[in-house]
Amino acid sequence: MAVFSADRSRRPAPPSESDAATAAGFPSPARDYFDGRIDLNRHLIRDPTSTYVVRVEGDSMAGTGICNGDELIVDRSLTPRDGAVVVAVVDGELTVRRLLLGGQRIVLRAESPGYPDILVAEPSELSVWGVVTRCLHHV
Amino acid sequence: MSEPSPPPAAAQRIALVDVNSFYVSCERAFDPKLAGVPVVVLSNNDGCVVARSDEAKALGIKTGTPWFKLAESAPRVGLIQRSSNYELYGDLSSRVMELLGRYALWQEVYSIDESFLGLAGTPRDLEAQGATIRTAVARHTGLPVCVGIGTTKTLAKFANRIAKQNRHLQGVCNLETMDPAAVEAIMSRVPVTGLWGVGSRLGTKLDAMGISTVADLRAADPALIRRKFSVTLQRTVLELNGTACIPHEDERADRKQLIFSRSFSTPVTTGAEMRQVMSIYAQQAAARLEREGQQASILTAYAGTSHFSERAASFPSATVRLPSPTSDPVVLSRAAVGALESQVVEGVPYTKAGVMLSGLESAGAQPLFEEFVSAQERRNLGELLGKVTDKYGAASIGLGLAGMSTATPEWTMSRRYSSPRYTTEWSELPVVKAV
Numbered sequence: 001m002a003v004f005s006a007d008r009s010r011r012p013a014p015p016s017e018s019d020a021a022t023a024a025g026f027p028s029p030a031r032d033y034f035d036g037r038i039d040l041n042r043h044l045i046r047d048p049t050s051t052y053v054v055r056v057e058g059d060s061m062a063g064t065g066i067c068n069g070d071e072l073i074v075d076r077s078l079t080p081r082d083g084a085v086v087v088a089v090v091d092g093e094l095t096v097r098r099l100l101l102g103g104q105r106i107v108l109r110a111e112s113p114g115y116p117d118i119l120v121a122e123p124s125e126l127s128v129w130g131v132v133t134r135c136l137h138h139v
Numbered sequence: 140m141s142e143p144s145p146p147p148a149a150a151q152r153i154a155l156v157d158v159n160s161f162y163v164s165c166e167r168a169f170d171p172k173l174a175g176v177p178v179v180v181l182s183n184n185d186g187c188v189v190a191r192s193d194e195a196k197a198l199g200i201k202t203g204t205p206w207f208k209l210a211e212s213a214p215r216v217g218l219i220q221r222s223s224n225y226e227l228y229g230d231l232s233s234r235v236m237e238l239l240g241r242y243a244l245w246q247e248v249y250s251i252d253e254s255f256l257g258l259a260g261t262p263r264d265l266e267a268q269g270a271t272i273r274t275a276v277a278r279h280t281g282l283p284v285c286v287g288i289g290t291t292k293t294l295a296k297f298a299n300r301i302a303k304q305n306r307h308l309q310g311v312c313n314l315e316t317m318d319p320a321a322v323e324a325i326m327s328r329v330p331v332t333g334l335w336g337v338g339s340r341l342g343t344k345l346d347a348m349g350i351s352t353v354a355d356l357r358a359a360d361p362a363l364i365r366r367k368f369s370v371t372l373q374r375t376v377l378e379l380n381g382t383a384c385i386p387h388e389d390e391r392a393d394r395k396q397l398i399f400s401r402s403f404s405t406p407v408t409t410g411a412e413m414r415q416v417m418s419i420y421a422q423q424a425a426a427r428l429e430r431e432g433q434q435a436s437i438l439t440a441y442a443g444t445s446h447f448s449e450r451a452a453s454f455p456s457a458t459v460r461l462p463s464p465t466s467d468p469v470v471l472s473r474a475a476v477g478a479l480e481s482q483v484v485e486g487v488p489y490t491k492a493g494v495m496l497s498g499l500e501s502a503g504a505q506p507l508f509e510e511f512v513s514a515q516e517r518r519n520l521g522e523l524l525g526k527v528t529d530k531y532g533a534a535s536i537g538l539g540l541a542g543m544s545t546a547t548p549e550w551t552m553s554r555r556y557s558s559p560r561y562t563t564e565w566s567e568l569p570v571v572k573a574v
Contacts, residue, residue: 050279058573092172
């Protein structure tokens with residue numbers, strides 16, 4: 001990934017614990033070789049094989065600080081939890097929303113007034129493309 | 140499936156993992172609308188079909204079909220076309236390969252979309268590992284893979300084919316956990332050309348000798364096969380019978396790509412050494428292209444530390460589009476050296492590195508923009524290759540494509556139906572709707 005092109009540090013995960021290791025994130029064993037500058041890749045990318053940068057179009061998440069034109073860092077390997085901001089597939093489009101799993105129904109909620117909830121009828125119909133871990137907000 | 144008896148102990152086996160309809164799957168990973176519809180990916184200049192989704196195969200579309208023959212009926216049958224987006228494919232390939240390496244004792248990247256892996260475990264355990272690998276690749280990249288497991292590369296390839304063609308296996312086939320009678324039945328049904336390394340011409344010759352199926356070849360006399368054909372085919376016979384004898388290859392080529400990769404017995408620990416490695420690979424690749432009368436449009440360079448290294452982990456990789464399709468050693472060297480330059484961590488012990496060229500086409504299909512430049516530079520080739528140390532790497536040497544550069548290639552190939560370069564260009568990131 002050329003945009004994030006510094007070293008891609010992580011420790012290999014034994015297959016049997018891959019999910020646990022993935023969830024915990026990889027500390028960076030390459031830190032010994034660090035040359036002193038802040039490397040955003042190291043701090044913002046937990047795993048380069050599953051991390052993507054996307055660009056936001058629209059203002060339905062402005063209430064949580066995610067605005068039109070901002071870039072998001074998305075990790076596709078994370079398990080979406082209740083309350084996570086996710087990129088979900090809605091009508092064939094990648095859509096950013098907050099995922100609410102706690103109620104009777106699964107809800108994809110906007111974070112601005114005037115945007116109705118998207119209700120997911122069946123858990124099997126929920127298609128989460130990835131979990132948002134950071135917003136690169138333009139100030 | 141019957142449990143083999145007595146229960147076999149844990150053993151080392153070979154897995155062949157490959158991505159189903161790789162180019163199409165890459166397109167689908169970022170565009171949910173393409174799920175379940177017929178999709179084809181077209182060659183350079185949108186000439187002809189190079190990849191098909193299952194749905195497109197079901198429409199009877201063949202690889203190599205010129206696009207103009209399909210264009211008119213496409214809307215009617217719901218067929219969607221994409222220009223080849225090799226930046227995207229190269230980047231996703233390096234993600235998949237890095238991820239696969241985490242699960243393996245050893246890894247041999249075989250092509251842009253397939254890799255041999257060394258695995259260890261009991262037969263059931265290996266099957267579970269296959270499923271874990273499949274899930275991990277799907278979760279990290281959105282790409283579907285199949286896993287074939289066997290005692291030799293040839294059998295792993297064959298198992299992979301079985302996994303692909305039998306949906307109920309859910310993408311994983313370990314020949315050792317299958318009912319031996321079922322394996323036998325499949326081998327007697329599959330034509331010999333269904334094997335790794337047996338092309339149609341060879342198939343015709345074998346057929347004439349009464350060797351028409353995989354089972355026939357497995358039962359053939361290896362010495363006779365060597366006499367009548369080659370050591371290569373003799374190896375296939377031995378491998379079908381469980382004797383692993385196909386060595387690791389540092390250089391592999393097919394119609395789609397060319398790969399040079401190697402593991403180092405003594406790790407490469409400096410940027411200067413890595414530049415030399417990249418330069419050598421690129422020059423070897425250039426010579427090979429020249430011999431085959433081919434040119435490449437995309438270069439992917441990658442390197443990695445050992446997965447067993449306690450000291451450091453670093454897996455740099457970069458995919459760049461070349462200024463124009465080329466087999467020029469100067470251009471390829473600059474691209475390979477420059478692409479990886481900024482990502483190689485000084486002092487980290489790299490144990491493997493490789494260069495992959497893709498978007499191959501016959502020489503002469505494109506005008507050569509860089510010819511004049513190269514003629515000038517060839518005279519001081521050695522010096523030049525040693526001097527490409529600008530921290531902006533590729534951008535500084537006129538390949539304005541890598542990393543943060545916003546320059547566009549001077550190469551205006553027709554790519555009318557191209558998807559964005561979602562993972563390699565800041566200006567072409569996937570759009571997510573906040574509506």
